[in-house]
Amino acid sequence: MAPSRDRIAEPWGARTPYRPGEPWPVRVDSFLADGVQPADVDRWVPAASLLHSNGDAMDIAVRDGRIVGVRGRAGDRVNRGRLGPKDLYGWQANSSRDRLTEPLVRVGGKLVPTDWDTAMSRIVERTRELLDVHGPGALGFYTSGQLFLEEYYTLGVIAHAGLGTPHLDGNTRLCTATAAAALKESFGCDGQPGSYTDIDHADVIALFGHNMAETQTVLWSRVLDRLAGTDPPRLLCVDPRTGPVSRSAAVHLAPRPGTNLALMNGLLHEVIAHGWIDRDYLHAHTVGFDDLRAAVASSTPEVTETVCGVPAEDVRRAARLVGGARRLLSTVLQGFYQSHQATAAAVQVNNLHLLRGMLGRPGCGVLQMNGQPTAENTRECGANGDLPGFRNWANPTHIADLARIWNVPPERIPHHGPPTHALQMMRYAEQGSIRMLWISGTNPAVSLPESARVRAVLARPGLFTVVQDLYLTETAHLADVVLPAATWGEKTGTFTNADRTVHLCEKAVEPPGQARPDLDIFLDYATRLDLRDRDGGPLVAWRDPESAYRAWQRCSEGRPCDYSGLDHAVLRERGGVQWPLDTERLYTDGRFFSDPDTCESFGRDLVTGTPLGETAYRALNPSGRAIIRSAAYAPPHEPPDDEYPLRLITGRTLYHFHTRTKTARAPQLQAAAKEVWVELSAADARRLGIAEGDMTEVATARGTVRAAARVTGIREGVIFLPFHYGYWDTPGGDHPGGAPRAANELTPTDWDPVSKQPLFKSGAARLVRVAPGAGPAAAPTTAASAPLAREVPPTEGGRAALVTEDLSLRPGGSVR
Amino acid sequence: MSLEPLLRALHDAEHALAQHFEDVAAEHRAEHEVHHVARDLARWSLRHAEALAVFSGRGVGEHAVRRVPADGYPHAVLRRERRLCLLNDLRQVHLHATAVAVDWEMLSQAAQALRRPELQRLAADCRPETLRQTAWAQGQLTVLSPQLLTVAPGG
Incomplete structure (x- = not known):
């Protein structure tokens, strides 16, 4: 029997030391639902992590048509059998009772259940009306870092070649x-x-x-x-x-x-x-x-x-x-x-x-x-404010190439400037020139800076909002149409991690109720709009994940992110494979994809x-x-002053992902970090009269947040807030019902002028104690939020978090 | 011939350009990138003005108050609609910075003729930044004008 370990308390598991140049030893982590033994599992279905960007390969355990656990894949180049806490426990969110199981439409100010035909007809009617009256610039699409490659590519083709709008970006804008x-x-x-x-x-x-x-x-x-x-x-x-x-x-x-x-x-x-x-x-x-x-x-x-x-x-x-x-x-x-x-x-x-x-x-x-787990694919497929295949919007030859692949006239593809980034789309929606915003798999009401402003934009009467998600998120609360989506384990597709490793992630179980794969939703939209190529054929000529993937292989062929050698058979046989096929490292010969005719950007x-x-x-x-590009330092845009003397940074914790939509529905993860906290240094704590666990108010020029204090080794003058906590599991639902707790109530709307990524780690803040604490802050003790105070009880998961770690396997699964 | 009149004019023009960028930033707080970068660029012009003070016979911070120069032909279309005033303001600051860049070019040429290497170096340091200011305003116009000119805002 392989040893078991509480992976909430010990997130990194057992050590398997190795020396330089040796292969990383295998350690196979598995976690099954209470009472389920490996022998009880009907099928193991290949998949990969969808709760961080590492791309760890795993098998999903299926019994009686339900997901009952996960196991790391021993032979995979990325993780060699290991899984992180979010993967070990996060799958439980799939069967959460509050999954969306039917489409919703807004009637008389309320979201009410409906059927797919009614919901999609509303979207298509609004699309047609806006195209006729205002043109494609009235349509915007804001997608995710958690959909699959095939879905991003399809959405990109619909937006760029079908509708002709430049307004398509992913929430990967925030992370990658x-x-x-x-x-x-x-x-x-x-x-x-x-x-x-x-x-x-x-x-x-x-x-x-x-x-x-x-x-x-x-x-x-x-x-x-x-x-x-x-x-x-x-x-x-x-x-x-x-x-x-x-x-x-x-x-x-x-x-x-x-x-x-x-x-x-x-x-x-x-x-x-x-x-x-x-x-x-x-x-x-x-x-x-x-x-x-x-x-x-x-x-x-x-x-x-x-x-x-x-x-x-x-x-x-x-x-x-x-x-x-x-x-x-x-x-x-x-x-x-x-x-x-x-x-x-x-x-x-x-x-x-x-x-x-x-x-x-x-x-x-x-x-x-x-x-994010599939951030790489928004970049490759043109769903993040780029064109597919790392093509250069400023190079007419690249546009002509795309037009040939899609069989549309080049002028149909908007390329008069870089595709619109997310924060600019929000601005256009605020001004009212974007009138329809289709949000898939992301939760901007919590994740974008300056929450109060974002809520106001999303709630504008003139903005028709479609939200496609697993749960009734804060953003879904504000939508005109809500579409229930299938997720990891309920649909098939590929995605690529941060070191170019592509995994095929297969369907293990049926989605709940009427929930549909995101790919099917986009394909339905394209069919209903009757999008055509220049010869009158269907613009989107694929019907399922495999044919969508083949279309992407053709689009990427000859470009740096060349998937042409990585068909489904190769991915099934070999597990994680890097693009281009069998290329462990790029630029081994000091040659780059930077020739003016090849490059993705002129800088x-x-x-x-x-x-x-x-x-x-x-x-x-x-x-x-x-x-080699250089730049001079310039001072930050919002330096601390007398009123706001501290520097506020935000970030994530080990146990949560994004706005906790999945991780808060996995009991072990939620218990490990159940409420927001604010970190400050011992020196600042002394100066401000704040002790571990005291209730504090963090204020910036944008708003306030209530959070329990955690005194840590953070730099003096700097405070840290985790960004995961919104309102879906509070009485407010989509907004602060009581004390605000979303970090983005505080963050400024400012972005890097080059990458357009929001600068969440900027802005000046004030911290005051408002009440004594009832004990230490509910912040994990295992990592960067570890307390200086010795008496804080350590973060543990107990029996419910015991994970099997098998050190006896070699790659390929043979027992040593 | 003395370069002082040109140096003084340039000194004043850089001060005015700094103020112009600050005005654009203040007017367009809700256009977040325009707001923040315009303030960064105002700092460049102030630095140029300070460097010029050594040569222009004016003290640091001492300059003629000048209004933003007219752009040659008023842009009635952009001025008429409130939502297009961003385009108008970017256009104005672009033209203003272009005028300053041209002045730097003249100064550089004259400094070369008069064998004034310290002024040549100054122009060589400052003029590329002025050109980056013009490019920024033009780049913003390139990105923003399709949406602002072709898609009407709603209520």
Whole structure:
């Protein structure tokens, strides 16, 4: 019998140490419903994680037509059998009693049940009416980071080639837009350079604003296993909070929020000044080095200390660490992506690797991470404000190519500018020029900045809102039509993780009631609208996931994200496979997808965000090299002042995803982090007279939130709020009925001008104590929200959270 | 011949441009990107003005109060409708920055003729930023004008 472990209390499970260059050992995690034994399972159905971006492969256990558990896939390259807490327990949300099981329409101010035909007819009638009177610019589509590839691609074809609207984006705008933008700026094209296997080889791993221990627990297990083995890597952690990553790090830099670019310029200054650069690589494969050298010339460690509040000596130590690495792996996430000068800072991580010539070799890689499970696919399929196949909206040849594939006239595809990003769509809806907004698989009433404004926009009488989801979310409450959707385990499709690994995720059980796969809903819409190509044939000529996938394979063929070699048979046989077929790392030969005729983007001004245009790009980079782009630090837009003296940052916890729609319906996850909290430093707690567990009010110029205080190792002057908590499980339903608790009541509407990603980690705040606490805050003790106070009871899941960890298997499943 | 009159004019023009960007930012708070980036760009012009103060014979912060220059031909279409005033304001600030960029070009040429390397360096530092200011305003117009000009807002 394999040992079992409470994976709420120990999220990363048992150690399986390994040494550099060895394959990561297998450990198969499984969790079955109470009373179910493996022998009771009728079928195991292949799937992958849909509650974070790591792409962990698993099998869904099915018994009597119901999901009864999950088990990691031993042979998969991503997780080698391991699963994180959200995957182990999150599947229980599928059978939650409050799933939407029938369409709803608004009648006399109330949402009432109806049938599919009535609901879809309403949507189609409104679409036709708006197209006739106002044109395609009146229609907007806001999708998710949790649908499947086939669904994004289909939605993209409908919006771009069918209706001709440029207003299509995903909530991946909130999590991954800067990753895409930074890759485009440096390498001319989106596409993750590195591989998770770089962890197996690296001697230094630098995590820039990436709390990997909480956002990608299985990947962090991989790092922990290297740290526990012989010849472990050394870590650099850049994060204003403390936690498992900072405690494992050789150097921890905790900069002032909003100063990442200044910090990166300081690091690059030291790397260049000490000559830790690969001149041959720079000469052969890059343009722009002289500009960077000039741009960082004044960024000495002392200047960096002044701006970032990080000791100059620590800047030097960090620079020595990355400058002396033989095999450097860097990862980047929301600490950079959701902060001031997001893209400019993320690009400097790419520059670090270009300077050091450390790209495309084992252990030498960049991972510009994603936040959501299928974020990669919105980027690839053109559902995130890009065109499919990483095509360049400013390149007429690329538009003509798409028009040929879709068999439509090129002028039907809107390309007079970049596709509209989510926050701009909200602005158009606020002004009333977007009159219909179709929201699929996301919850903007809680997840977008400045909640009060977003609620007001969504509730505008002139805006017809369609919401397609699993539950009656805060956003669904405000909708005119609600469509019940099927989810993971109830439909088939593919999706791709942050290291380009594609998984086929198969249907295991029937969806509840009348709920339908998102793909079927979009196909029905296209059929009802009778969308045609230029020869009068159906524009969307596929009927199911496999034929939709084949259409995408044709669209992606010859582009960097080439899926043509990865058909369903290959994915079924091999499990997770990277695109392009059998390409572990991109840019192994120092060649990039950055030729002016190939590239996805001609680049943007890193400070103003202005597209630079083809002429400038051709002059800068005529022959397909990597581009070293630099930028000067500028102060954040909302610095602290007397009224709001603290810097507020928001983020996620290990146990929840997005707005908790699924994770709060999994009892073990909900119990681990059941209510909102606010983190503050011991120094600020003393100054403000706040003790662990005290009820506080957090205020910014936008609003207030009530939260219990958790005193942690966070940087002084900075406070942290988790963003998961909205109102669907409170009396308010879609708005604060009592004390507000959604972090976005407080966040400013401001975004990075390059990537258009909202800057959730910016803004000034005030914190006051309003009442004594009845005990410690309900914040997890396991990771970055760990309390300084010793008497706080540890977060545990108990018997209900026991997970089997089998260490006896080899890849392929044979017993050792 | 002295360059002082041109330097003074440029000094005043950069001050006015900084104010112009601040005005655009203040007028369009609800256009969040325009609001924030316009304020960032105002800072560039202030920095240019400060650098010019050394040469222009004016003190730092001492400048003629100038109104935003007229753009040659008034844009009746954009002015008529409230919702289009964003386009009008972006157009105005674009033209203003373009005028300043042209002045920098003239200064650079004259400095070269007079063998004034310190002024040449100044122009070489500032003019590219002025051009980025013009490009920003034009870029915003490129993105925003299709929606604002072709899709009427609702109630």
